Amino acid sequence: MATSDQLLVVIDPVARHSDGESVRIAKDVLSAGAETKVCLPDGPREFARALDRRGSRRPVVVGDDRSLLRAVTLLHRRRELGTTRLSFVPVGAALCLARSLGVPTGAVAAARTVLDGAERRLDLLVDDSDGVVLGDLRIPSVTSEPSRCDGAAVGEEVVQGRPWLRMRQTLVRTLAPRPPKPASPPERPARLRVEVDGVTLVNLDQPVAGVSVIPGDPGVAEVEVRPVSVGAEAAPLSAVGRRVTVSGADFRYRADSVVGGPVRTRTWVVREAAWGLTLPG
Structure with missing residues (x-):
C-alpha cells in the first residue's frame, strides 16, 4: 500500500462527545479506503503527541474548527x-472556518475528500508571536469592563461548613424573582494605527469602530478599517498588502475563533502557499 494511503486519524475529544455517530461514520469510510491508525487523545497534550509520532502517515484531524x-x-x-499534507473531517458545532476553506461538512463527503481529494496550497497569516490565522482576523471596538462584585464569592465562603445555611440560601434563590439580565457593556471607539506594507491607513487621531483582515489574492490580505462616523456615515478605508501592523492602546483581536491580547502592537505577515489542505478535486 502506498505511503500516501496510510492515514493517522486524530479524533478530537470534543467531536467524540458531541457527535459520536458522525465520528463513527467517518472512521468507517476512511478505514474502508485506506490503512488507518486511529488516535483518541484526551486533551491538547496528547493531541500534540499523536501528531509528533505520525511518522510517514498523513494526518487526518476529525473535529471542529478549533481542532x-x-x-x-x-x-x-x-x-x-x-x-x-493535512486532511480534515469537520465534526462539531463550530464549522464556519471549515466551510470558508471549502471542506465538506458532511461526515461521508468529508471522509471521501480525504481519500479522493487533492492537496491545495493555502496562504497563512502569521503574527510576530508565532500565532497563525487561517481565515479572518478582526479587531472590534473596545468594550468597557464592568465593575467587579465580590459579594457572591464572600457569600460562598460564609456558607462553607453550614449545610442549613446553604439550604436556606438555595430556597431563597428559588423563590425570589429572577433579576433582569444585565445589559451588555458599552463599546467605545478604538484608537489604533493601522499600517499596510509600511503605509499608514489610519492613525491614532481617527477613532475606528473595527478592523478586519481577510484572505485576498495569493500572497496578500485585504484590510478594511471602519472609521467612526460623525454626522454622515464614514466610508470604510481599505488596502491590500502582505504585511499588516496594528498599534495603539491595549487592544484585543479575534483570530479565527480565538481571542488574543491585549497587546499594544502586533504585526501579521501573509505567507503564500504556506500549508496544504486536502480539498475536493
Whole structure:
C-alpha cells in the first residue's frame, strides 16, 4: 500500500462527545479506503503527541474548527507545516472556518475528500508571536469592563461548613424573582494605527469602530478599517498588502475563533502557499 494511503486519524475529544455517530461514520469510510491508525487523545497534550509520532502517515484531524487550528499551529511551530499534507473531517458545532476553506461538512463527503481529494496550497497569516490565522482576523471596538462584585464569592465562603445555611440560601434563590439580565457593556471607539506594507491607513487621531483582515489574492490580505462616523456615515478605508501592523492602546483581536491580547502592537505577515489542505478535486 502506498505511503500516501496510510492515514493517522486524530479524533478530537470534543467531536467524540458531541457527535459520536458522525465520528463513527467517518472512521468507517476512511478505514474502508485506506490503512488507518486511529488516535483518541484526551486533551491538547496528547493531541500534540499523536501528531509528533505520525511518522510517514498523513494526518487526518476529525473535529471542529478549533481542532484544525490547533493542528496547523502545532505543525507551524515545529516548522513542519510546509511539508505536511493535512486532511480534515469537520465534526462539531463550530464549522464556519471549515466551510470558508471549502471542506465538506458532511461526515461521508468529508471522509471521501480525504481519500479522493487533492492537496491545495493555502496562504497563512502569521503574527510576530508565532500565532497563525487561517481565515479572518478582526479587531472590534473596545468594550468597557464592568465593575467587579465580590459579594457572591464572600457569600460562598460564609456558607462553607453550614449545610442549613446553604439550604436556606438555595430556597431563597428559588423563590425570589429572577433579576433582569444585565445589559451588555458599552463599546467605545478604538484608537489604533493601522499600517499596510509600511503605509499608514489610519492613525491614532481617527477613532475606528473595527478592523478586519481577510484572505485576498495569493500572497496578500485585504484590510478594511471602519472609521467612526460623525454626522454622515464614514466610508470604510481599505488596502491590500502582505504585511499588516496594528498599534495603539491595549487592544484585543479575534483570530479565527480565538481571542488574543491585549497587546499594544502586533504585526501579521501573509505567507503564500504556506500549508496544504486536502480539498475536493
